[in-house]
Amino acid sequence: MKRGVMYAGLAGALWGMVLMVPELLPEFNPMLLTSVRYLMVGVISLLLALPMARQLRRLTLADAWMLLRLAVIGNLAYFICLVAAIQRLGVAPASLIVGVLPLTITLYGRNDSGSVPLARLVGPLALILGGMLCINLETFAFAPGDLGDKLMGLFYALAALACWTWYAVQNSRYLKQCGHFDSHQWSVLCGVLTGLASVVLVAVLALWQPQQLQVEAPASRWWLFWLASLGCAVLGSWLAMALWNAASKRLPLTLSGQLIVFETLFALLYAFLWRQSGPSLLEAAAIVLVIGGVLWSMHQHEPPKELAKPVHS
Numbered sequence: 001m002k003r004g005v006m007y008a009g010l011a012g013a014l015w016g017m018v019l020m021v022p023e024l025l026p027e028f029n030p031m032l033l034t035s036v037r038y039l040m041v042g043v044i045s046l047l048l049a050l051p052m053a054r055q056l057r058r059l060t061l062a063d064a065w066m067l068l069r070l071a072v073i074g075n076l077a078y079f080i081c082l083v084a085a086i087q088r089l090g091v092a093p094a095s096l097i098v099g100v101l102p103l104t105i106t107l108y109g110r111n112d113s114g115s116v117p118l119a120r121l122v123g124p125l126a127l128i129l130g131g132m133l134c135i136n137l138e139t140f141a142f143a144p145g146d147l148g149d150k151l152m153g154l155f156y157a158l159a160a161l162a163c164w165t166w167y168a169v170q171n172s173r174y175l176k177q178c179g180h181f182d183s184h185q186w187s188v189l190c191g192v193l194t195g196l197a198s199v200v201l202v203a204v205l206a207l208w209q210p211q212q213l214q215v216e217a218p219a220s221r222w223w224l225f226w227l228a229s230l231g232c233a234v235l236g237s238w239l240a241m242a243l244w245n246a247a248s249k250r251l252p253l254t255l256s257g258q259l260i261v262f263e264t265l266f267a268l269l270y271a272f273l274w275r276q277s278g279p280s281l282l283e284a285a286a287i288v289l290v291i292g293g294v295l296w297s298m299h300q301h302e303p304p305k306e307l308a309k310p311v312h313s
Contacts, residue, residue, distance in 0.1 A: 042195010
C-alpha cells in the first residue's frame with residue numbers, strides 16, 4: 001500500500017505541473033493545447049509499443065473499445081475542459097473544483113470489492129469537502145473577472161470533473177479484471193489510442209474549425225508552447241499515467257480516489273510559487289483540511305491488527 005501511495009503522489013506532482021501550462025500559455029486555445037500534447041503522447045507510446053508488439057497481440061475487441069473510451073473521455077475531453085476552465089477561472093479555483101474527485105470517485109466506486117464501507121469514510125470526506133469549500137470561498141469571493149466567464153469556467157470545470165471521475169473508476173476496474181496486460185502495457189496502449197484520436201481531432205478542426213489551429217504569437221511563445229507540450233506528453237501523460245496505473249493495481253478504489261487530491265495540492269504549490277506569495281488564511285485552512293482528510297482515509301484503509309493469542313503451556 002505504501003508503494004501505491006508513493007506512485008499516486010508522484011503522479012499527482014506531475015499532473016499538478018500540467019495544470020500550470022494553460023496559465024503560462026493563455027493565448028493558445030484548449031483544442032490546440034490538447035491536440036498537440038496528445039499527438040506527442042501517441043508518437044511516444046507507439047515507439048514504446050514496438051518492442052512489445054508480440055505481447056500486444058493479446059489485445060481483444062473489448063480491450064480496444066475500453067481504451068478508445070478512456071482515451072477520448074479521460075484524456076482529450078478532460079484536458080480540453082480543464083484548459084478552458086483554467087483560462088477562465090485561474091489555476092487555483094479550477095484545480096480545486098476538479099479536486100472534488102476524491103468525493104466523486106469514492107461515491108461512484110463505493111461498491112467495488114476491497115472498498116472500505118462508506119460510513120467509515122464520512123469523516124475524511126467531510127474534511128476534504130471543508131477544504132474545497134474554503135478555497136472556493138477564497139477564489140470566488142475575491143477574484144475579479146466577468147461573471148459570464150466565471151460561469152462558463154465553472155461549467156467546464158464540472159465537465160472535467162465528470163470526465164475524470166468516469167475515467168478513474170472504469171480504468172481501475174478494467175485493470176483489475178484484465179489479467180493479460182500489466183500497468184505499463186496498458187498505459188502504452190492507451191497512449192496509442194489517444195494519439196489516434198488526436199489525429200482525428202486535428203483533421204476535424206482543420207476541415208471545419210481551422211481558426212482553432214491558428215494562433216498569432218511571437219516565435220519565443222511558440223518555442224515555449226512546443227516545449228510545454230513535450231513536457232506534458234512525456235511527464236504529464238506517459239510517466240504520470242504509468243505511475244497512476246501502478247498505483248491503481250495496488251490500492252482499493254476508495255483509497256486511490258482519495259489520493260487524486262495530490263494533483264490539487266501540487267497545483268496549488270506551483271501556483272503559489274508562480275505568483276511568489278504564500279497561501280492566504282483560507283487557502284492554508286483548505287490545505288490542512290485536505291491533507292488531514294487524506295491521511296485519515298489512509299488510516300481507515302489499513303488492515304485491522306490481529307490480537308496476539310496467548311500461548312498456553
